Amino acid sequence: MDINRLVESLHPLERKAVPFLAKCSTLKELMKLSKLSEAEAMRALQWLENKGVLKISSEVKETVQLDSNGKEYLKKGLPERRFLEALKKSPLPIKDIGKAASLSAEEATVCLGLLKSKAAISIDKGVVSVTDHGLKALSKEWLEEAFLKRISKGGVEPSALSPEERFSYDIFRKRKDIVRSDLEKIKRFELTDVGKALSKEKIKAGDAIDRLKPDMLRDGSWKGKTFRRYDVTINVPKICRGKRHFVNQATDYAKQVWIEMGFKEMQGPMVNTCFWNFDALFTAQDHPVRDLQDTFYMKSPAKGKLPDKKLVDKVRAMHEHGGDLESIGWQYRWDPETAKRIILRTHTTVLSAKTLAALKKSDRPAKFFAVGRCFRNEAIDWSHLFEFNQTEGIVIDENANFRHLLGYLKRFFTKLGFPQARFRPAYFPYTEPSVEIDVFHPMHNKWVELGGAGIFRPEVVEPLLGEAVPVLAWGPGFDRIMMEYYKITDLRDLYKNDLSQLRGMRQWMR
Amino acid sequence: MPSIKLNKTVFNRLVGKELSDAELRERIPMLGTDLESVEGDEINVEVFPNRPDMLSEQGFARAFSSFIGVKKGLRKYAVVPSGSKVVIDRSVSDVRPFTACAIVKNLKFNDEKIREMIQIQEKLHVTFGRNRKKLAIGVYPLEHIKLPIRYFAEDPKKVKFQPLEFPRELTGLQIISQHPAGREYGHLLEGKDRFPFFADANKEILSMPPIINSHRTGKVTGQTSEVFIECSGFDFNTCNICLNIIVTALADMGGKICSMELEFPDGKKTTPDLEPRRMKLDVPFVNKWLGLRLSEDQMTDLLSRMGYGFEMGFVLIPAYRADILHMVDLAEDVAIAYGYDKFEPEIPDVATLGEESPFEVFRRRISDVLIGLGLIETSTYNLTNSNDQNSKMGTDLKLAELESAVNTDYNVLRAWMLPCLMKVLHDNKGTEYPQNIFEIGNCFKLDASSETGVCEFARIAVALCGPDADFTRIKQVLDVLAQALDFKYESKEVEHPSFIPGRVARISVGGLDVAYIGELHPQVLANWELEMPVSCFELNMTELYKVFK
Incomplete structure (x- = not known):
């Protein structure tokens, strides 16, 4: 790299460090020379390493250090010296020495044993006096004291101790908090050729602009100065954006597809009477889909109200004998109490049933759609969930027919990203004919079931609309399409709300 | 949906033509069934619940053979009178009032056929019979029975017999508690003083429907060549169709169908009645419904591929078909025979205007504003539990409760959104802070005046969680929303058990109370095991929307 460009790209911290690089080789030394804090010096070294100026290595070293008592003794003198000093004037009883030498009881006891073994004191009937040998010792510096002084200047590796120092070290280790051995991490660095060249450059601190500040713009002080060059290829810390939940992104898209095809949105409650969810859709009251194992019934409230009697009577007649139509109906006794039960849709x-019931003749032909959460009473695992998204479309048109239904389906699934659709016979209690839609999955190279469709039976439409106009209907589940798109394999992940997952999720881009 | 196993060799013989696996794979689904697998000699298919007549190997092969054009048209089955009768006592009328019965002779049972027989019976029980509730079937070897047969109801403590595969005799009542079938289906007779029984002329009990046959007179074996069959239930027509499905399958096995005279208290009937139902074919209607232009001949040919006959303008509907209620049902069969793959899809030229619901537009606008503030939208379940909704929040709201939710963690509908956001924060304890989230969702309130007793609202909840989350910051969010949507609000200090006293306000817009805002109480945070403060608001969007309109 061009050395001038390199100099221009130096951060202020690096500028402070560079002049000393040739004079030292460890982080600690650099801190001392450059007066940078540890964090600053370390950052400077790391950036310089990124720029190829130097190489950092680290090693762990054992060092002998002064501990708390050691530091105190260095200032006040060793307890045994203070012990002897206190006896210089006159012998003292054992119990008074501690106070006279300002030693703790423990220290005094240690000194008594220690000095006696060195024959520096003698004891006679509880009174201690200093011996000649002791007096002589007081006049010189002890090896132990020299040792403390040496390590007070900075940690010393045990292997660097002289035999005498080693002796003192071993003694002090047995005593309380005088010395300790530490494991120290040492950061070393070594200049590269670039680094060696750089260290010869004359670098002034602060002659390049680091951050462009408003006052510089106000007073024009930026003029004639250079800007520190950044490493523009560098990785920067991540930030998070606000985000629509990915399920909602997908349902927004589904809505857009419907709207483009001329459909108007239907809305309604999730809590419904069985009447609207089943009976109005000509689903016999003993049909298995109405079982407790499949459908969420409410405990409180358990029952609701039926709509106006005229509609109820027509629905009842349809179930019992096919009403006024050329139909035999389901041939059983229809029970209004069963229709009053409250369930989650x-x-x-x-919604289609309710929409038909409210539709005026003058509003036909009409197209409606819905996208919404539905429910089934199911244990949760990777492929089952008690809440799911369904989308639904209906076309109410005197002239609608089965071919139109297939045409709408083809268009709808093409827009959702599945241009290849196949239709199979199916069964639903409220449509005839009924269709199952498979779409071709190019990645898995197979047909995948995506939902049901059909033309509402006259038994459904006649009571709601007043005449048996063909109503095309289709209601594909939407979760499968979403899982596919977001590459989710576990259905539960749709509503897990793992924030790091949500932050990292791709945008719906269809 | 029920699935059945077909033996390929038997199936091919019944169909009258051998198809390759590839052809089977292609054609079977187009008949309106789901092919699950073809493996070796075994074909597994799923049958739609509207076609109980296809739940046997024989019935399935019969339909398929017509469909591929081998044996088209109405199948004729001869029925000879057996000269025997079944007497139905008035006592069954409020227990299990109806039965349809037949005798089938000339059968050669082996283990395979017995299994097949049991498969038909079980599949019909589960689907068409709604787990025996609507209908139950009994099959008995005729050699142990002395005709005529009586169908009656009696005090279950007084009737004793040895139930199938059980070592000793039990009373009817004991069967309910001691026999496996009794324990499984006993609830179907719950609350009845008298249970229904079939007995022969020697007063030997044949069975106690819909629970169990007798071991002595109700067990078909390899020696059996003649059987008595009864279907009992609550609707004569259903019993009759079910009987027809069984006897035609047995006839396809080589059996000879013999009718029986049923003496009901108010009249006689003869079953099985295999006379086809007649429906006038409305050619223009079917063409209009399907978008086709078929002639009557073309249409009747297609119907013959679905097993129908045709006579003088009338379609003859096989007596085993349970699903033909209206002309549209015939239209569907025409479409199936025509081939769903042959229809040309068409989009008609019908001009309508697409429109998103204004409320949904409003809702999305609010999301956009909050996302602009860097908040992350979550999406949680409408179902939750009262511990989350109330106990952990220190509240005591009335909740709409589910009857028998499989998951007890999800057995109420949420009354408010904040607990759902708290759960998200709880689940994300290991994730980087701050965590600023929001959700717009439906909430549910008990309301006796509404149609369902439950009233639904959309609510917006925003929660800021992190070292700096406080009243000021959450109020800034509300202010941005108010400014963006151009509404003015008033706030007044209130008490709320979930919030720190003195740090919670009630927000009203145009005189309507729409929101709470504040800092959550440390006890609430502790209940959710959070170690970060949370400031939040929850706003009733449905109410706010009213102000806008």
Whole structure:
């Protein structure tokens, strides 16, 4: 790298460090020379390493250090010296020496044993006096004291101790908090050729602009100065954006598809009477989909109200004998109490039923859609969930027919990203004919079931609309399409709300 | 949906033509069934619940053979009178009032056929019979029975017999508690003083429907060549169709169908009645419904591929078909025979205007504003539990409760959103802070005046969680929302058990109370095991929308 460009790119911290690089080789030394804090010096070294100026290595070293008592003794003198000093004037009883020499009881006891073994004191009937040998010792510096002084200047590796120092070290180790051995991490660095060249450059601190500040712009002080060069290839810390939940991104898209095709949105409650969810859709009262194992019934409230009697009577007649139509109905006794039970909607088709009931003749032909959460009473695992998203569309048109249904389906699934669709016969209690839609999955190279469709039976439409106009209907589940798109394999992940997952999720881009 | 196993050799013989696996794979689904697998000699198919007649190997092969054009048209089955009768006592009328019965002779049972027989019976029980509730089937070897047969109801403590595969005799009542079938289906007779029984002329008990046959008179073996069959239930027509499905399958096995006379208290009937139902074919209607232009001949040919006959303008519907209620049902069969893959999809030229619901537009606008503030939108379940909704929040709200939720952690509908956001924060304890989140979701309130007793609102909840989350910051969020949507609000200090006293306000817009805002109480945070402060608001969007309109 061009050395001038390198100099221009130096951060202020690096500028402070560079002049000393040739004079030292460890982080600690650099701190001392450059007066940078540890964090600053370390950052400077790391950046310089990124720029190829030097190489950092680290090693762990054992060092002998002064501990708390050691530091104190260095200032006040060793307890045994203070012990002897106190006896210089006159002998003292054992119990008074501690106070006279300002030693703790423990220290005094240690000194008594220690000095006696060195024959520096003698004891007679509880009174201690200093011996000649002791007096002589007081006049010189002891090896132990020299040792303390040496390590007070900085940690010393045990291997660097002289035999005498080693002796003192071993003695002090047995005593309380005088010395300790530490494991120290040492950061070393070594200049590269670039570094060696750089260290010869004359670097002034602060002659390049680091951060462009408002006052510089106000007073024009930026003029004639250079800007520190950044490493523009560097990785920067991540930030997070606000985000729509990915399920909602997908349902927003589904809505857009419907709207483009001329459909108007239907909305309604999730809590419904069985009447709207099942009976109005000509689902016999003993049909298995109405079982407790599949459908969420409410405990409180358990029952609701039926709509106006005229509609109820027509629905009842349809179930019992096919009403005024050329139909035999389901041929059983229809029970209004069963229709009053409250449930969580099992499909968005309940919205279609309500929409038909409210539709005026003058509003036909009409197209409606819904996207919404539906429910089924199911244990949770990777492929089952008690809440799911369904989307639903209906076309109410005197002239609608089965071919139109297939046409709408083809268009709808093409827009959702599945241009290849296949239709198979299916069964739903409220449509005839009924269709199952498979779309071709190019990645898995197979057909995948995506949902059901059909033309509402006259038994459904006649009571709601007043005449048996063909109503095309389709209601694909939407979760599968979403899982596919977001590459989710576990259905539960749709509503896990793992924030790091949400932050990292891709945007819906269809 | 029920699935059945077909033996390929038997199936091919019944169909009358051998198809390759690839052809089977292609054609079977187009008949309106789901092919699960073809493996070796075994074909597994799923049958839609509207076609109980296809739940046997024979019935399935019959439909398939017509469909591929081998044996088209209405199948004729001869029925000879057996000369025997079944007497139905008035006592069954409030227990299990109806039965349809037949005798089938000339059968050669082996283990394979017995298994097949049991498969038909079980599949029909589960689907068409709604787990025996609507209908139950009994099959008995005729050699142990002395005709005529009586169907009656009696005090279950007084009737004693040895139930199938059980070592000793039990009373009817004991069967309910001691026999496996009794324990499984006993609830179907719950609350009845008298249980229904079939008995022969020697007063030997044949069975106690819908629970169990007798071991002595109700067990078909390899020696059996003639059987008595009864279907009992609550609707004569259903019993009759079910009986027809069984006897036609047995006839396809080589059996000879013999009818029986049923003496009901108010009249006689003869079953099985295999006379086809007639429905006038409305060619223009079917063409209009399907978008086709078929002639009557083309249409009747297609119907013959679905097993129908045709006579003088009338479609003859096989007596085993349970699903033909209206002309649209015939239209569907025409479509199936025509081939769903042959229809040309068409988009008609019908002009309508697409429109998103204004409320949904409003809701999305609010999301956009909050996302602009860097908040992350979450999406949680509508179902939750009262511990989350109330106990952990220090509140005591009335909740709408589910009857028998499989998951007890999700057995109420949420009354407010904040607990759902708290759960998200709890689940994300290991994730980087700050965590600023929001959600717009439905909440549910008990309301006796509404149609369902439950009232639904959309609510917006925002929670800021992190070292700096406080009242000021959350109020800034509310202010941005108010400014963006151009509404003015008033706040007044209130008490709320979830919040720190003195740090919670009630927000009203145009005189309507719409929100709480404040800093959550440390006890609430502790209940959710959070070690970060949370400031939040929850706003009733449905109410706010009213102000806008």
